Amino acid sequence: MPLTTIKSNLPLVAIIGRVNVGKSTLFNKLIEQRKALVSKSPGTTRDLNFGLAEWSGKKFEIADSGGIFEKKITAKNHDTIDFQVEKKAREIIERADLILFLVDAQSGLLAKDRLIAQLIKKTKKLIILAVNKIDQHNKDISEFKKLGLGQPIGIAAASGVGVGDLMDEIIKILKHKNTKTLKQKNARIAVRVSIIGRPNVGKSSLLNAILGEERVIVSPIPHTTREPQNTLLEFDSHLIELIDTAGIRKKAKISTGRHNQATLESQGVGMSIAALKKSEIALFVLNASENFSSQDAELARLIIESGVSVIIIANKYDLLEKSTENVKALQSYVNNFFHFLSFAPVVLTSADTGRNCQKILSLVLEVYKERRKQILAAELKNLTDYLMKKMPPPKQTKIFGGRKRRAFIQEIYQKTTDRPIFIIETINKVKIPESYLRYLENNIRARYKFFGTPIKIVVDRLPMSSSRKRGSHG
Incomplete structure (x- = not known):
């Protein structure tokens, strides 16, 4: 049977840059959740990470990528992680509707920034140049104009400084793209x-x-x-x-x-x-x-x-x-x-x-x-009544002592959830042993399978005056 990978109909913004310029920090800030790992270790991000960003009622997909131009790729290392990270980053550049090129104010303009700028210029894609970590170094970011990618936008991804202006610019550039999700499938x-x-x-x-x-x-x-x-x-x-x-x-x-x-x-x-x-x-x-x-x-x-x-x-x-x-x-x-x-x-x-x-x-x-199977209440009652008649709960000492008695089971029903949970209601303080719960579970599974799914049985002790009292077992 054929399968289809669902592709988003939203415009795709790819965050591209050297290692440790703050791409993953910015990614998390834009999607407003901690989805990508962030650390000071170079090369933390390996696989592409995708998320959904929304601003001013407009939505777009955003991709975090690993650093590129970090190691020279040769025929000898094409099977290495470094090669695969580089390959994935270049693939997302080709797929993106907009490239968000991130550089670092702390490091300044480096040779690798120039190489990346040359690479993305050749794609003829829409590009935004953002300079990160401006809150750490109050320096002039105009040097990044030398990359020939227009006026850079200064931001501090960690604190959120300038991120609103960046989002405004992204939405402005994507204004002719479809920023509304198709609901018929993804709903x-x-x-x-x-x-x-x-x-x-x-x-x-x-x-x-x-x-x-x-x-x-x-x-x-x-x-x-x-x-x-x-x-x-x-x-x-x-x-x-x-x-x-x-x-x-x-x-x-x-x-x-x-x-x-x-x-x-x-x-x-x-x-x-x-x-x-x-x-x-x-x-x-x-x-x-x-x-x-x-x-x-x-x-x-x-x-x-x-x-x-x-x-x-x-x-x-x-x-x-x-x-x-x-x-x-x-x-x-x-x-x-x-x-x-x-x-x-x-x-x-x-x-x-x-x-x-x-x-x-x-x-x-x-x-x-x-997993989502629901047993009809009448069927479950008939089964559990039969099981308790065949083997009643064993006599146990009450929680506060006294002579041995059986648990007074009033009702067993299946809770309406996305997994099989069964509630046993009792109206006395006699404990039901684990062995008896396994007996009920095994017989429920023998009848109804619940293939591949754990069954949970919960004992709920009700007060003696419970208005739900309908009968007794034991």
Whole structure:
């Protein structure tokens, strides 16, 4: 089934410049959220980062890019991260409707600024020249007129000084472009799918394989992906937002900066976890060519605790010796290691060759449908009445002591949410043991599946005088 990557109909503004001139800081300021990582380390931004900016009722798409002309690109280093960062930056220059060329008042006019100016002049694109960090150095910015790109606009991206004037200029230049979004497609709600896993299990390669294009930078170097990368696509008449995330490893192994300041890795991991918690489904990527680790198990539990549905992706299985016995052994190993994810489907993939990657989006829609399944109240009552008659809650000591009694279950119902949550209402203070909750959960799942989705059961103790009292069990 064909998929289509959704392209914005809004004009695209690309922020271009050397490293450490403040491109990501400006990007975050323009979209009014912290989406791009910011640090003093050169080359922090690698992949392209896209966001939506709005000013005076007008909207445009904006792209943050890595620094260019940082290292000489040769035939020997065309597979390096530096080459891929440079390639992505040049690609966005070609795609942009307007180039926002950012330079640094603190550094002054440098040779690399001149090289970039020459490059973007050749494109014949619309260009705005902005000089950043003017609040740090009250110097004359007129020297940047030598670039031949017109009157520079002085700004301080960190504090917001001059950013309003910059936005006015952007809207003025884009006045003949369509700055209104098309609502008929993008008004639909997309299924948010996070790609989660340890570093170097093939998450970015998997995204590229699903899309059939080089959307994100791929490298054997751990932590190549530093911040979530969102891609909106349409598949089988549904919108799906795939989110590639930074690899997550144990906190003890994540280094901290001076005075315990957050490092790039720790910030990226924080963004990955935040993206996971905002998702409906996680593609949990594992390296099938090596033994699973305790970190894989911790990530699996994090996924369950986040309440998202899950599809297990055993990637790199092409590195195993190809035989039916090995495939069966791998399936068995996955099922045994992640026995607490027995409800999750498992897909054996090779992101490098694309094998089985085409099955993932269909599975996403199947799991999403199961996640939103609502059981009719009458059906659920009949099932739970039968289960409690077959095996009533075991007698327990009341919270404040006394003789053993059963929990007085008044009602069990499914909460109207985007995930299966069941509420058990009781009107006495006798605890329901975890084993009995698992008994109910297992039987609900046996009847209604909820394929790929964790079930949550919540006990709600009501006062004895509850007006909702309709009957008793036990």
